[in-house]
Amino acid sequence: MKIKYNLKKKDASSGARLGEIEWNGRVYETPMFMPVGTQATVKTLSPEEVADCKAGIILANTYHLWLRPGEDIVSQAGGLHKFMNYHDGPILTDSGGFQVFSLAKKKDITDDGVRFKNQYNGDELFLTPEKSIQIQEKLGSDIAMSFDECVAWPSTRDYMEHSVERTLEWARRGKRAHTSEEQSLFGIVQGGEYEDLREKCAKALVEMDFDGYSIGGTSVGEDKPTMYKMVEYATKHLPEDKVRYLMGVGDPIDIVENVMRGIDIFDCVSPTRLARHGNALTKYGKLNMKNSKFKDDFTPVSEECDCYACKNYTRAYIHHLIKCDEVFGARLLSVHNIRYLIHLVEEIREAIKEDRMQEFRSQFIKDYYESK
C-alpha cells in the first residue's frame, strides 16, 4: 500500500520536522536514515543485521537491478522483498537516472530519454521515464522515483534551465505511466544552485501531486554551503504534509544540517563503503581502524554504541581483521556505521521533540570536529 506521512512536530528554532511514515499498519519515524542495498543486498550484511541496526526503509538501485539480474527475475521471485528476504520495512528504488549519468561512459541524452551502453555486455540500452517506472513496478518496490536528469556541478544556467524543463516533462510522463496502486511515487526537485529554478521545479512537481518529494542534484561535486542552499531553495516550496527525501546524502554533519532545513529521509552508501575501507564513524569523528594505535586497544569502537560490533568485539580485533582483509572486519564496521547513522537520527528526533536542534547541532560539531 502507498505510504502516508504524518507531521508530528516542528522544531522551534529550525526547519527540522518530526514525523512518521505509515506503511502496512506499521510506523517508521522521521528523520530517518536508509541503508543502501544497491544490488538487492546491503553490502556484506544480512537483512536481519540491517534490521538489528533499527533500519526501517531501505533503498535498492533500479539501474543495477535492471542490468543484473533484470527486473523480470525479481518480479518472478515475487518482488524485491521476497528476492532479498527483507521484510522489516518498505523498499525504495531510485529511478536509475543518477547511475546512468554517473556510471555510463558514453551516453546520448535527448528529451526522449538516455541512450547508453550496458557496462557488462556492451548492449545498447535506452532508459526513458516510462521505462524507469515499468522497471520499478516490476521490481515491486514500495516507493518509486521519477526519472530525472541529474546534472553535474557546476553547470551553466542555460543548461540547467533546459534540464529542469526536461526533468519536469519526464516527471509528467513517468506519472502517467505509473499504474501501481500499491507503490508510492516521488517527484525529484532539480535546479542546481539556482534558486528560481529550484522553486520553479518544486512548485511544478507539487502541482502534479506526488506521494513525496525528493531533492536531487546534490552530492555531485558542490561544497557544503552550496548543498545546504540547494536544499533550502527546494524545501521552502514543498508541502508540509508530504515527506521529503534528500538523495545520496549521508555525511553526519550533512544529516544534521539538512534536517534543520526540513529534510525527513536520507540515504548514502557511505557507512558500508567507509567500512570496507576500514573506517568507523563515531560521535568523536571518523576512526581509521588500520591505524596501528588500535592494535592493542581492547575497548569497543565506541563505548556509547549499542551495535553488535561494539557489544562483542574490540578495536584490536577489528584492527586485526581489517589489516588481514578479512570480510568479517568490513561486516562489523558496516553494522557499526549503519547503526551510528541510525542512532544519530534517533538523537535528532529527541532533539526536535525537545526543541533543541540548535544546541544539538553546536554540540554535535564540537564533539565530531573539535574533540580530536
Place this chain on the structure above:
Amino acid sequence: MKIKYNLKKKDASSGARLGEIEWNGRVYETPMFMPVGTQATVKTLSPEEVADCKAGIILANTYHLWLRPGEDIVSQAGGLHKFMNYHDGPILTDSGGFQVFSLAKKKDITDDGVRFKNQYNGDELFLTPEKSIQIQEKLGSDIAMSFDECVAWPSTRDYMEHSVERTLEWARRGKRAHTSEEQSLFGIVQGGEYEDLREKCAKALVEMDFDGYSIGGTSVGEDKPTMYKMVEYATKHLPEDKVRYLMGVGDPIDIVENVMRGIDIFDCVSPTRLARHGNALTKYGKLNMKNSKFKDDFTPVSEECDCYACKNYTRAYIHHLIKCDEVFGARLLSVHNIRYLIHLVEEIREAIKEDRMQEFRSQFIKDYYESK
C-alpha cells in the same frame, strides 16, 4: 581443561568409531568436522553463524596468528576465545608447520627448527618445536599440535626416514616445553606412504603419551587411494581411547572413507573457499552457482538442508549475488557448505550407531557422483 575422548561404539563392518569429546562439562560428538578460522575468523562468518551450523570445535592457524596480530596481542585480549568471541566449543590450533612448509618461499630446515622470512615484512623468523608450543600456549587454544615436518608428496624413502626422526624429536621437545595444565597436546603421525615409517612414528608418539593423535602429511599432492593407505597405516597403531584427527581433509568422500579407517576429527578450508568461488556442496554433488541455469531457479540450494541460506534464499538470489561479487553470496554459501559437512558427519554418526557404514558409503557415492 584438557579434553577427554570416550569411545561409544564401533561400526560392525568398518573401522568407524562413534565417540565424544568432553570439555568443560560439555560433550561434542565424533566423527566431527571443524570449520577453519585461519586468522581468528571463519572467513566471512560471525561466531554465531558458525555455531548455528552446529559446529563444535573450530580451528585457528598458529602461523597466521603468530605473524598477525602476534600471540602477545591475543594473549592480552584474554586468549583466542575472547579475542574472536567464540564460546561454543574448544579452539584447536595447528603447529604452524604445515604453513611454514607450504607458504614460506625460502626456508632453511635443520634439526633445530625452520628459518624463513616473514611474508609481510621480510623479517627473518625461526620456528622451533618449543616456539610453536609457546605461541600456542599464548594464543590460549584448548588443543595444541606438536611441531612437525610436513613433507610434500612424493618424497624419497631416505628423506622420509630422516624426517620422521626429526618429527619425533620435535614432538619430544614440544612435549617437554608444554607447561599448560588446561591445554591438550596432540602428537602428529608422519611417514608419508611408507607403512613401516607410519607405524614407527605412531608407536613412538603413543609411547610419549599425547592427549590425542593427528595424522599429517596427507592432502599434499597424493591421490586418494594413497591418502587412504597412509591413514590406515597410522590408525591401526593408535590407541582406542584417544581421539584421532586427520589434518586438512574435508572432501566429502574423503570424510566418509577416512571415518571408516578410524578417523574422528576433520578440518578443511574447502567449505568457505568453495563458497568464495561460488560453489555449493550438496548430497548430489557440487553446484557452480554462477551457472546461468540458476538465474531463474527459485528453489533453495538444497531442499534437504536446514541451514540459514536454504531456509531463506533461492538459487536465483545466490546466483545473482555471486555474479555481482557480493559478499553476502559468499556468506550464504559458506554457511551452507559448513552446514553440509557438519550434517554429513551427523548422518555418519547415525550410520555408525546402526552398523550401516558400508551401505552409507555406497549410497553416498551413488548420490554424490552418479546422480548428475
